[in-house]
Amino acid sequence: MYQENVPTGFPKGFLWGGATAANQIEGAWNVDGKGLTTAEVVQKATDRKNSLAMNQVTQATIKQAMADKTADLYPKRRGIDFYHRYQSDIKLFAEMGFKAFRLSIAWARIFPNGDDAQPNEAGLKFYDKVFAECRKYGIEPVVTLSHYEMPLALTVKQNGWASRKTIAAFTRYTEVLFKRYRGVVKYWMTFNEINAGTWGFTGTGAVDDQLTTNEKLQLRYQALHHQFVASAIAVQQCHKIDPQAKIGCMLARMQTYPNTPNPVDVRAAQVQDQLNLFFTDVQVRGEYPEYMNRYFKDHQIKLKMAADDQAVIKAGTVDYLSFSYYMSTVTAATEQKAKTSGNLGFGGKNPYLKASDWGWQIDPVGLRITLNEFWDRYRIPLFVVENGLGAVDQVTADGKIHDSYRIDYLRQHILQMKEAIKDGVDLMGYTMWGPIDLISAGTSEMSKRYGFIYVDQDDAGKGTLRRIRKDSFYWYQKVIATNGEDL
Numbered sequence: 001m002y003q004e005n006v007p008t009g010f011p012k013g014f015l016w017g018g019a020t021a022a023n024q025i026e027g028a029w030n031v032d033g034k035g036l037t038t039a040e041v042v043q044k045a046t047d048r049k050n051s052l053a054m055n056q057v058t059q060a061t062i063k064q065a066m067a068d069k070t071a072d073l074y075p076k077r078r079g080i081d082f083y084h085r086y087q088s089d090i091k092l093f094a095e096m097g098f099k100a101f102r103l104s105i106a107w108a109r110i111f112p113n114g115d116d117a118q119p120n121e122a123g124l125k126f127y128d129k130v131f132a133e134c135r136k137y138g139i140e141p142v143v144t145l146s147h148y149e150m151p152l153a154l155t156v157k158q159n160g161w162a163s164r165k166t167i168a169a170f171t172r173y174t175e176v177l178f179k180r181y182r183g184v185v186k187y188w189m190t191f192n193e194i195n196a197g198t199w200g201f202t203g204t205g206a207v208d209d210q211l212t213t214n215e216k217l218q219l220r221y222q223a224l225h226h227q228f229v230a231s232a233i234a235v236q237q238c239h240k241i242d243p244q245a246k247i248g249c250m251l252a253r254m255q256t257y258p259n260t261p262n263p264v265d266v267r268a269a270q271v272q273d274q275l276n277l278f279f280t281d282v283q284v285r286g287e288y289p290e291y292m293n294r295y296f297k298d299h300q301i302k303l304k305m306a307a308d309d310q311a312v313i314k315a316g317t318v319d320y321l322s323f324s325y326y327m328s329t330v331t332a333a334t335e336q337k338a339k340t341s342g343n344l345g346f347g348g349k350n351p352y353l354k355a356s357d358w359g360w361q362i363d364p365v366g367l368r369i370t371l372n373e374f375w376d377r378y379r380i381p382l383f384v385v386e387n388g389l390g391a392v393d394q395v396t397a398d399g400k401i402h403d404s405y406r407i408d409y410l411r412q413h414i415l416q417m418k419e420a421i422k423d424g425v426d427l428m429g430y431t432m433w434g435p436i437d438l439i440s441a442g443t444s445e446m447s448k449r450y451g452f453i454y455v456d457q458d459d460a461g462k463g464t465l466r467r468i469r470k471d472s473f474y475w476y477q478k479v480i481a482t483n484g485e486d487l
């Protein structure tokens with residue numbers, strides 16, 4: 001619509017904050033009736049550049065992990081002890097002025113085996129307390145129903161999301177949550193980075209290391225189909241139980257550029273992009289896009305669908321689109337051209353960009369491009385629910401952490417969000433990733449830090465767990481206080 005005035009900056013009520021996930025912060029992995037989760041059988045990466053080490057799980061490693069009653073090899077069992085320190089941690093978020101705190105609920109705290117007859121009251125009580133604590137400071141909880149974990153019992157019993165039965169188990173869990181937190185939680189999202197299902201175990205909860213490449217694709221896209229249906233059912237439940245609440249989808253967005261202006265490279269990048277946008281096409285538009293039919297055929301993938309699955313998906317489209325944004329990639333028609341730069345195992349090197357120590361190519365302008373493309377394509381509110389710089393921090397002699405590199409990364413991205421808002425994009429909020437140092441999802445390291453708040457713990461789990469405000473803490477406090485004006 002034509003109008004003379006364009007926005008000048010972040011809107012009033014913009015949801016500034018930070019994002020976490022249960023399995024990366026809570027710890028307390030075996031207390032108050034909680035069941036073991038898929039995240040808690042993942043070991044620390046042996047190669048820190050392998051950002052997909054979280055998927056290296058086999059039947060044998062699961063068996064070994066189930067017999068191991070310690071947290072020694074499994075950092076996500078430890079987290080950063082948020083379970084016992086949530087009050088003081090949320091207080092620190094409030095001190096920064098957070099308007100929103102994104103966190104996830106661990107399904108196995110509520111249903112230890114995934115499909116128990118009754119929910120575990122002690123698990124629910126924990127989240128009651130966390131939400132009450134947020135409310136105390138006027139912080140809006142933004143809750144992910146499934147963030148890179150599920151009850152391990154469902155993996156053992158039915159290979160996680162590979163089984164259609166998992167849909168029913170999940171929708172019982174989500175119904176319990178929507179009823180319990182009606183009027184308490186206003187913003188929900190279904191599956192964290194749903195496209196991670198194409199990468200394997202952490203997304204699907206299914207072990208598939210023994211399968212051929214085509215069999216893996218078959219299993220993963222089938223598992224994802226089950227997640228699409230479960231997500232659509234959750235959206236409908238949420239709308240019915242709490243009409244005031246909003247529920248979104250969540251994508252790991254990988255902006256990709258063609259390696260050269262050669263049309264074959266441009267086409268390759270387009271295909272790569274479609275494989276990424278497929279997920280939001282389904283969850284926002286409510287149908288499988290045609291381009292995937294061809295992809296499925298070319299890769300001998302045949303999806304099993306129940307008669308009304310497509311109608312359920314259509315009836316369960318999301319209210320907003322949220323996504324993580326860390327980097328961009330490059331795609332070439334031939335793989336040799338796009339030498340991998342180590343970033344999540346995808347894409348090639350971009351000579352115009354610098355990369356983090358983990359090889360993730362830093363591209364703030366790419367965020368503006370992504371925001372514009374999403375807005376154009378979907379016309380629903382957008383929410384940046386993850387963005388940040390994983391870096392090794394040093395505590396200096398003055399006992400402080402001078403993380404100007406982190407401030408710089410975040411500032412550049414916030415500036416580009418502001419530009420996108422001026423371009424006309426409807427952006428609801430920004431919850432940067434890991435406001436407090438936590439266990440890395442990909443590599444399970446502690447030393448890959450994103451936070452404004454330093455946590456005294458090393459990769460072996462040693463340390464006092466003391467929290468220290470970094471320089472970036474005071475910077476973000478000022479950013480929020482000025483609604484993004486003073487950067």
Ligand code: BGP
Binds near residue numbers: 148193390441443
């Ligand atoms: C996303 C996940 C998060 C998270 C972040 C950073 O993929 O949703 O859980 O941790 O990336 O990744 P990493 O922890 O591997 O640095």
